[in-house]
Amino acid sequence: MAFDLEKLLRPHINKIKPYSSARDEYSGKAGIFLDANENPYGSLAAGNFNRYPDPYQLDIKMKLAEVKDVPANQIFLGNGSDEAIDLLMRAFCNPGQDNIILLPPTYGMYEVSAGINDIAIKRVNLSTDYQLRPEAILAAVDERTKIIFICSPNNPSGNKVRRSDIYEVLNNFNGIVVVDEAYIDFSDEPSFTNELTNYPNLLVMQTFSKAWGLASLRLGMAYASKEIIKILNLIKPPYNISGLTQEKVLEALDNANAIQRIVEDTLAERAFLKTELEKFPFVSTIYPSHANFLLIKTEGARKIYEYLIEQTIIIRDRSKVVLCEDCLRISVGTRTENEALLKALVQYKP
Numbered sequence: 001m002a003f004d005l006e007k008l009l010r011p012h013i014n015k016i017k018p019y020s021s022a023r024d025e026y027s028g029k030a031g032i033f034l035d036a037n038e039n040p041y042g043s044l045a046a047g048n049f050n051r052y053p054d055p056y057q058l059d060i061k062m063k064l065a066e067v068k069d070v071p072a073n074q075i076f077l078g079n080g081s082d083e084a085i086d087l088l089m090r091a092f093c094n095p096g097q098d099n100i101i102l103l104p105p106t107y108g109m110y111e112v113s114a115g116i117n118d119i120a121i122k123r124v125n126l127s128t129d130y131q132l133r134p135e136a137i138l139a140a141v142d143e144r145t146k147i148i149f150i151c152s153p154n155n156p157s158g159n160k161v162r163r164s165d166i167y168e169v170l171n172n173f174n175g176i177v178v179v180d181e182a183y184i185d186f187s188d189e190p191s192f193t194n195e196l197t198n199y200p201n202l203l204v205m206q207t208f209s210k211a212w213g214l215a216s217l218r219l220g221m222a223y224a225s226k227e228i229i230k231i232l233n234l235i236k237p238p239y240n241i242s243g244l245t246q247e248k249v250l251e252a253l254d255n256a257n258a259i260q261r262i263v264e265d266t267l268a269e270r271a272f273l274k275t276e277l278e279k280f281p282f283v284s285t286i287y288p289s290h291a292n293f294l295l296i297k298t299e300g301a302r303k304i305y306e307y308l309i310e311q312t313i314i315i316r317d318r319s320k321v322v323l324c325e326d327c328l329r330i331s332v333g334t335r336t337e338n339e340a341l342l343k344a345l346v347q348y349k350p
């Protein structure tokens with residue numbers, strides 16, 4: 001059976017009439033705007049924020065289309081990738097009936113979003129080297145499985161996922177395959193956006209929160225077929241991306257080449273941190289990272305974590321996560337921050 005988007009979609013979604021915003025009905029830029037009950041006098045904060053923003057963020061999409069080589073009508077922008085995760089579940093998964101497949105250890109929001117939407121989760125753990133187990137994943141699929149979430153480079157392990165395994169899932173599953181590439185800028189791996197024309201069931205997620213340095217603005221991208229993007233646009237809140245965010249992201253896109261420097265600096269610091277962390281006797285493994293963080297296996301992870309908190313250095317304790325026993329996740333900081341961490345660890349008494 002081939003991929004059939006119509007069949008996959010929750011039936012009531014097709015019947016939805018989208019909210020027609022004032023800005024949908026007239027898209028010209030010039031004119032006297034008395035249509036949206038805005039305040040025409042100006043904002044109580046510096047800047048001009050009194051008008052509603054473009055609901056479809058076309059200026060950003062046009063620029064992003066060039067940077068990413070994906071047509072603008074195959075791009076969805078959300079209030080963080082987290083919005084795209086939630087909308088996907090609401091579009092395709094019937095609460096109390098359908099399920100998704102998660103591949104632990106993985107990013108936590110997939111599970112939270114599924115919980116909020118009352119969607120069952122099937123878990124197929126990664127292998128001990130944090131790779132997919134395509135056979136086990138496909139064996140877990142049933143007629144109610146709608147989405148499989150693959151994270152590559154994976155959070156919290158940091159490694160990239162073997163490409164051939166992702167193809168195997170894409171080729172043999174007729175639901176949506178999400179490839180979450182939040183950390184792709186830190187990896188030498190080509191993006192799966194290159195495969196959008198070959199796989200109507202593929203949705204690639206990326207974010208401005210990591211290498212672009214814009215986490216506070218909240219902007220995540222989803223790339224997929226224009227039909228899937230149309231569905232996400234249909235069910236999103238009308239003005240999901242603030243005007244300020246749109247303004248600042250446009251600025252960042254004009255400066256897109258600068259990302260190279262940030263990535264190079266991050267990778268250099270990651271290598272430094274790895275070399276230095278390896279010297280501590282209580283660090284037993286540092287996992288290969290294609291992201292801006294390191295997962296390390298330690299003796300007494302919780303104790304180290306709590307000790308660092310006392311020193312006001314906050315890392316992530318992942319020791320309760322499946323396949324991450326005694327593991328800590330450390331984001332790559334600036335040289336000053338990394339040195340402060342290392343200095344504190346020198347003082348640590350196991």
Ligand SMILES: Cc1ncc(COP(=O)(O)O)c(C=O)c1O
Pocket residue numbers: 079080081082083107151155180182183206207208209215218219220
């Ligand atoms: C794998 C992964 N996907 C998505 C996100 C969330 O990104 P956003 O800030 O765009 O919601 C994160 C954040 O840590 C992440 O680790």
